[in-house]
Amino acid sequence: MKAKDINPSENSAEANRIRLQLLRSLMNFVHDEASESKIFDFGFRKLAEIFPDFQITFSKRDKLDKPTKHILETPLLINKMIVGVLRxxxxxxxxxxxxxxxxxxxxADYLSLVIRDRRSLERARESEQKFRQLAENIQEVFWMTDPAKNQMIYVSPAYESIWNRxxxxxxxxxxxxxxxxxxxDRERVIAALPQQASGTYKQxxxxxxxxxxxRWIRDRAFPIRNDQGKIYRIAGLAEDISDQKAYETKLKEVQSIVVSNAKMAALGEMAGGVAHEINNPLMVILGKLGQLQKWADENNDLKANIQSHLDSIAKMVDRIAKIIKGLRAFSRNADLDPMVTSKLSQIVTETLELCLAKFxxxxxxxxxxxxxxxxEVDCRPVQISQVLLNLLSNAFDAVQNLENKWIEISARKVGKDRVQLAVSDSGRGIAKEILVNILDPFFTTKEVGKGTGLGLPISQGIIEAHQGRLWYDEKSSYTRFIFELPCSKKI
Structure with missing residues (x-):
């Protein structure tokens, strides 16, 4: 039966058979190797078999012509946009x-589907090709797994060169x-794996x-969700940071040497004051001993006076012991010392013993x-003492030539678990153009030979290692540095 003999209202079964036969023919013809033009040609031939008296054409345009008695048109739609017209x-x-x-x-509908699918497939292939080109040429390892870690979906070739597996x-x-x-490191990494699903994993x-x-690895991961919002992939990027870690280790070694040199410079700077600090108590001791000897020779009934002098001698000896203890502590490396619970009063008192005579x-x-x-704070007391001594030394240099010269150390608790220590002096603050560089290593405003420019950066590093912070108080009318530490967690 020819198409021109069919009346759909009278013979819909035959009409449906012809429509179904056309679609089956198209479906059987379409395969991965068939181009769009070949599929169009095949469709036109099949349509011509059904309608041999009509001319069938396709044009790439985005609107239909006005219908006439000679022309029938229908659009090819992809994502609701006209990409062509069948006529x-x-x-x-x-x-x-x-x-x-x-x-x-x-x-038209079938050809629209074919075009859409072909173009989607082409874009997917292009995306996959670009992805593989990127993943296979980067130095980092790109990986992708299922959420349960039962399947490795993809891992880039860099894995073999970094892991050697x-x-x-x-x-x-x-x-x-x-x-x-x-x-x-293994137990810590295993414990962190659940963080991959939240996107917070970074190890x-x-x-x-x-x-x-x-080799040192920095590994990051993030979840990939499907259209329903459910996590169905975990993707990550692992990079080899061994060179960076080696550089950091070397930098720490250099910093350790610099810190040691800075300590020695500080010790040399206060050597005169230390000598004076030790010499004076020793002179008192010698003088009191001479008096005791003289009084003992002249009168045996002076026990009370002798006891008083003995107490004075004991006090001076104790002072000498504190000074020596402070010097010995300050001159050694405290980086590996354990955190201990210490009273700030003891740290400050022992630090002041080192510089009181100088003041x-x-x-x-x-x-x-x-x-x-x-x-009380949990800290390395020697390091906190070093920070205080540096701030006090800077304050000394700033005020020693002023008419009104004072230095103040104060402390206050902030909230329930923080404490702030401030070192203020009678100086009138730091100029803004200097302030921007004040914490930069090797930056100093002191004369050549008097400052290394490392005191404040080292102090900042120490305080940050204690989970604290150090800053200059720009709101103060005087020169004022503050550092903040967490209070002891010990109840």
Missing amino acids: MESSNAHSWTDFEKLILCDL SIESLYENPMSFIEAIHPV EYRICRPDGKE NHASIELRFDEGQFEI
Whole structure:
């Protein structure tokens, strides 16, 4: 039966059979190797078999012509946009039937699907190619797993060069990378794995390679969600940071040397004051001993006076012991000392023993209320003493030539678990153009040979290592540095 003999209202079964046969023919013809033009040609031939009296054409345009008795058109739609127009044209005036319209729409719909799918597939292939080009040429390891870590979906080739293990071994056992993690770091990394689903996973750890070498890895991960918002992939990026870690280690070694040199410079700077500090008590001791000897020779009934002098001698000896203890503590490396619970009053008092004579000799008033410092902190006392000594030394240099010269140490509790210590002096503050560089290493406003420019940066590093912070108080009318520490967690 020819299409022109079909009346859809009277023979819809035959009409549907022809429509279904057309779609089956198109579906059987379409395959991965068939181009869009070949598919169009095939569709036109099949349509011509159904409608041999009409001319069938396709044009790439985004609107339809005005319908006439000679022309029937239908659009090809992709994402609701017209990408082309199918046309059937009759040489004579023709009243277009519903069947003819349905067949033309069927072909247009199917070709629209083919074009959309082909273009989507082409974009997907291009995206995949770009992704592989990127993943296979970056130095980092890009990886992707299922949320349960049961399947390694993808791992980039850099894995083999960094881990010195085959990619196939990781595909076979996605958790095998755990075996490569250094035993010291392994438990921490395993405990952090659940963070991958929240996007907060970021770990640095060492791996042990089969060739015996160790490498440092920085590993990050984030979740990938499907259209329903459910996590169905975990993707990550692991990079080799061994060179960076080696540089950091070397930098710490250099900083340790610099800190040691800075300590020695500070010790040399206060050597004169220390000598004076020790010499004076010794002179008192010698003088009191001479008096005791003389009184003992002249009168045996002076026990009370002798006892008083003995107490004075004991006090001076105790002072000498504190000074020597402070010097010995300050001159050694405290970086590896454990955190201990200490009273700020003891740290401040022992620090002042090292510089009190220097302040007195320069007629600098020292303001210090020991009652403010009855607060305990978990710290390395030697390092906190070093910070205080540096701030006091800077304050001394700033005020020693002023007419009104004083230095004040104060403390106050902030909130429930923080304490602030402030070192203020009678100077009129720091100029803004200098302030921007005040914490930069090797920046100093002192004369050549008097300052290293390392005191404040080192102090800042020490305080930050104690989970605190150090800053210059720009609101103060005088020169004022503050550092903040967490109070002791010990109840």
